[in-house]
Amino acid sequence: MLQLCFGDSVKGSLTCAPHMGNTIGGATAVVLSSAKPLETPLQKAAFAVYRTLAAPFYKHRAQKEQARRCAEAVPVDYEPNDVLALLGGLNEGPVAGDLMSDARKAFVRTWLCFSPHGDAPASEADLEHYWQACQADLQALLTRAAAGEPVRIWCDFTPGSRCGLHAAAALLEEAPCEITVVEAPELETNGSVTRRAALGERGPYEMGALLKYERPLPAAERHALAARWRTLQAENAPLRAVVDGQLCSVPADFYDTAILSKAPAGSFLTARLIGKVLAECNLGIGDQLIYRRIECLVKAGKLTQVTQGSGPYENILRLP
Template sequence: MLQLCFGDSVKGTLTCAPHIGNTIGGATAVVISTDKPLDTPLKKAAFSVYRTLAAPFYKRRAQKQEARRRAEAVPVDYESNDVIALLGDLNEGPIAGGLMSEARKEVVRAWLCFSPHGDTAGTDADVEPYWQACQKDLQTLLTRAHTGEPVRIWYDHTPASLCGLHAAAALLEDAPCQITVVETPELETKNGVARRAALGERGPTEMGALLQYERPLPDTDHHALAARWRSLQAENAPLRAEQNHRLTSVPAGFYDAMILSEAPANEIMVAQLIGKVLAECRLGISDQLIYHRIEHLKRSGKFLSVQPSPAPYQEIIRRA
């Protein structure tokens, strides 16, 4: 059975899930840092003692937590080579020309060649292997689904994942295969509103437990999803978001008011503002999208640059 997901992080998690056992694998790292200068011998000595005592404690705690998660993990029923992903971030940019159009490739290029920290950005040499891997996954999906192999779709309620679900429904509308979906459950409540943890927020040990939420995708729902995706392609808006439980085309400035609402009256680093928006608004969108909207708000005079930086995310800004 094919395991179809949306985004590299989810693909990596699902790929690792079949290898989960009751032993700890990989490396456990502990980082202890300070933004205060260690400018006296006393401060240096105190920090050295803290680092020496704290690091082993946090390492042991992390190992115990990982061991518990692995011991409680529900085994998955597939192999790693069954996991494929459709091109991610379909909630951003043009979609009229299809998943692997040149316009979509430009979106991928902009994403891969952007460096938030001012270091060496990616180049076209990095784009091509990634693009070819996406094409390979798409071809695998179409080939195996049209031979009748069942497809299990993993999705959450982030805009990119919902776009992937709709796009997959359109791609598989004529495929003679059984389709089931695994939808993330509601997990917690914030201000009276239940939210679903995105699949990208989960680890490999959690994937097996989500299989209890698997359900068949009825033909009526399948056709409705496919029809909705074709409508969205025809509209070809800058962004897509879930509104009133429906995937909808929205303008480029859809998130601007929420970004401004999280900006304090005083100065703030761009990275901190992005973090506040991601943590507080729970929009399920990429940090790069938020950054580009901040840049637009700067150009329109809503934000002022207080301290520019060669590292885009380290710039200091404030509200105008």
């Protein structure tokens, strides 16, 4: 049975999920750092003692937590090579015509080759490798579905995932195969924080438990989703968003009000504003889209750049 998802993070978790019952060991990294340079011998000695005592404690705690999660993981019923990913990020950029069009590839280049902190971005060779992997997954999906192999679609209620579900329904509209959908809950609460339950934020050990949400995708719903996707392709808007439960074309500035509402008083780091929007607005969008809108807000004079950092996310901004 094919496992279709949208985005590399979800694909990675789904691919690892079949191994959760057999996990031996694992990798755990513990980083201890000081906010200020260690200048005196006493400071250096104290930090060395702290590092020696704290690192094993935190490492052991992390390993224990990982072991618990793996032990509690619900087994999945597929193999890693059954997992395929449709091209992600369809909520932003051009979607007219072929899913793997040149225009779509040019847009993918803008986010794949973006360097938020001034480090080395992905190269053109990295883009080609990624693009070819997406094409291979798409071809495998079409070939195996045409042969009648059942397809299970993993999705959530974020705009990118809803776009993926609609696009997949269009691709498989006439395929002679059964289709089911695993929809993660729209919102989940952890303590006092309620957020969109994005599949990309879940670990491999969480995937099996989501199978209880699996449901059939009837032919009528498949056709309705496909028809809606063709309408969105024809509109070819800059963005697509979920509005009142419906996937809609929206203008490029759709999220600007929410972004400005989270701008702190005084000067602030771009990364801080992005973090506040991600944590508090429940928009279901990624950091790069937020940053691109911040760029537009700066150009429009609705935000002012105070200083330029070593990378885009390190710029200092303020309200005008």
